[in-house]
Amino acid sequence: MQRRDFLHNLAAVGAISCLPMSIQRSLAAQAGAVSVDQLPKLEGDITLYLGRGEGGLYENVLEAIRKRNPKLNLQIRRGATAALANSIVAEAKAGVRRADVFWAVDSGAIGLVSDAGLARPLPADLTNQLKPGFQYPEWAPVTGRVRTLPYNTDRLTAEQIPDSVMALADSDFSIGWAPAYASFQSFVTAMRLLEGEKATADWLRGVNERATNYAGELGVVMAVERGEVDLGFANHYYTLRLKSGKPDAKVDLAFTKNDAGCLVNASGILALSEGDLPINFIRYLLTREVQSYLASEAYEIPLVDGVKPPQGLPSLSTISPPKVDLTQLADLRPTLNLMRRVGVL
Amino acid sequence: MQPQNQLRKNHALGLIFGLFALVTAGQVSANGAIGDHVNDLKAHLGQYSEEVNWLVGKYDGVVNTYETKGKKGTDTQQLIDFWEEVDFHSAIETNYVPVYANIWQGIYGVKQAIEAGKPVAEVRAEQDKLNSAFWQALGAVKLAAQFQEKGLLAKVQTTEAEPTTMPATLDDIKHRLDRVVAKYAEKLPEAATSIVHDTYLHRFEGVEGALIEQDAALVEDLEKDFNVTLPQALDGKTSVDEVRKVVESMQVKLDKAKSLLVEAEKNRKDVF
Structure with missing residues (x-):
């Protein structure tokens, strides 16, 4: 085993270890879409900065997460994606952090925040759910x-x-x-x-x-x-x-x-604060259910394996997009x- | 004929919506920051009534001057200055934008009639329209004060709230279009055009994808309105009434869009 692969696997094991054993086994066994039923309940306070998205459909997803997790106190600040990214950077410079997670419709805005060194590393078992070419260590593309x-x-x-x-x-x-x-x-x-x-x-x-x-x-x-x-x-x-x-x-x-x-550009999410809650919140957006919902209702392209693309669009595997680090945009x-x-x- | 209480209800809904939409737009008056008094309308009703009476008297004075001294002896800039001096200005601007637009239209009606040297009777006719707009505005603020007292209106200036559903977005678009008329009536066509572009890019764009699944022809119509018809009407030469007609026609289409999207949302599948 090469050293890089070894470290990669080690990181994945370390990250998975914060989840219950049954979920660890499940996630370790499959790379691709996970059902929401396999995820832990979300509890505690979390603040999301939400860049303007596709009508009210992202809101429907957030509302469904709220309903499923009654002990989650989810606060949302909405605005134009670029403006929120700038706010996050400005807040960090001022020594405050109001957002725990940032969901942006545009990966360029994600790049702005991660380039400022504010994004927390994501566990490998989470990034491994994403299709090849969409796996980034500090942010997760949600849909394409x-x-x-x-x-x-x-x-x-x-x-x-x-x-x-x-x-x-x-x-x-x-x-x-x-x-x-x-x-x-x-x-x-x-x-x-x-x-x-x-x-x-x-x-x-x-x-x-x-x-x-x-x-x-x-x-x-x-x-x-x-x-x-x-x-x-x-x-x-x-x-x-x-x-x-x-x-x-x-x-x-x-x-x-x-x-x-x-x-292929993507909306994306990153964690700004430490702990399991922001990471597990991100897991919810990568579930089979949320990915299928955004594909069928918003015609967005699911970026985890095992979820059908929107009707009328060829499979992502038949399209040959260029290799571009989306955060460079x-x-x-x-x-x-x-x-x-x-x-x- | 529409029953009186239905009319009252519609008017009240308009007021509630008007204030809500202002909050979501994070709007600040073009004539300066909105004072805290707009969050305590009831305590200031006496002041607003005095201001309206003062304005009516001041405008009457300007028209009297015109009657006796003619165009050259009349300072029409006072017509703008009086209106910008009163707190009532932001009270109505934050509550019921359609009447706010009527006031600006009335002020410029008097101003332009004087500057054109029109007969006094014509100037008086414009003054009457302006006075009606003032009284209508005072009525709207009184009604808003009642709703505010009952906690039915959100606080102004909390800002940063955005519409979170498609129907709410369409309501917000309607309100922004009211502001387009108000800015145009205020003789600020560039500001009015900016609101149109901003509304299209940051609001309509977010709902038209879902709307086109319901009624492609309606989206086509609204696309043309946003990008051609309304911007062309805001050329500084078209009358305020003509601009208002374009906006009202768009608002009817937006109502239709709203009912289509509300219906579509009922059939939408659950996330989990």
Whole structure:
């Protein structure tokens, strides 16, 4: 056994040891989704900073956790994800800690907090439940969203769409995009990290010549469906939700390969205070039940093994996202400067 | 005809909602910090009544000056200054934004009529509308004071609370749209446009995914309203009444959205 594997396993054993024996056995036996029935009851006071999420569905999850754990005193502070991340860092500098856990819709905000050295290490048995590529020592991705190319099915076939996002800058397609939208900016950040500043600037200029701006990415998908543009850039769930409400919608999803065009970004959670309660609280979000709920109700991609993806989305294993440390997406300032410099913002 | 008590009930609900939404928006008056008096309305009702009477008298004085000395002899800036001087300003701003917008509309109605050198009768007609808005506002604050006393209204300035459900988010959006009209009536079109953009990105975006599963055409309509129709109406040339019409039409659609989402939530599966 290599030294690193040995240490890894040792850490896992140490972390598991704080759980009852039956649960230890259960978690040790399986990497993947755990049922909520296998988890200990949550007791005590905990404060969660919750970045703005998908409507009220995260709230439904939290309410269900509360109901299941009547001895848990869960306090929630809500706000824009980036603002809460900044608050956590500012509070730490001031020598106070109000949040015990931070659930952010955007992994960039997680990066901001973990880069400040405020995140507590997570036990290996918890991070091992997550799919390969989504295992981080100090934070847990909760659910994912993949960048897609929604296209109008009357105007294009999947075969006509290149599998390289960079090639779209030289195509003749009319394109819809939402440059002011946070997810789009994370996508450009990933492109910047993967392809470099110059290639990204050239790409932005090239697409900008044929692009129509929209305020948000649902607007992009709806414009594609109306045939205002041939295709667009958007997170996957807008198309799935539109098709759920309008099954004959003239829109489908295409994916690029191994580039920023199919980046899988994630919401994530980290623990800011020590002890079992924050860790066990995080375990609840990774349960089969919560992961299935967010997949079926919010069309988000479950990131633990053994839970089905949302209807209409290919399995994550068939998508080839690029290898990007999601916490690096926190570095938005160079992206915004670049987008302003080339005139798309 | 709608029964009187139903009207009263709707009005009261509007007031409750108005204050609640202000808290969730963490709103601060454009004319300075909101004083603590708004959390004890009842104790200040006498002061507010005096202020309304004072305002009515002051505006009458300005119009009298116009009648005797004409446009050049009248300082119309006083019309703004008087309104910004009174505590009643934030009392109504925190309670019932639609009437708050009417007051600004009335002030500018008088101001612009004077500056355009309109006949005194026309200026008086604008003044009458303004006076009606003041009295209506005082009534709204009195009613709010009753609810506040019974503990039915949340405290102002606790801030940082956000709507936690989709129906509450839609209510919050409606209230923010009332503020759009108020800011536009206050001759602050850029502030009004910022509220529209902010509301779209930080509120409507969070519910439209769920809403599109229920009624794609309705989302399409509201997308256009948020991104085209309303921003275009806030060009500084469109009348306040026209802007209000756009907002009211959006609020009707948001009510429909709310009932669809409430119904959808009943059928949603349990988490555990």
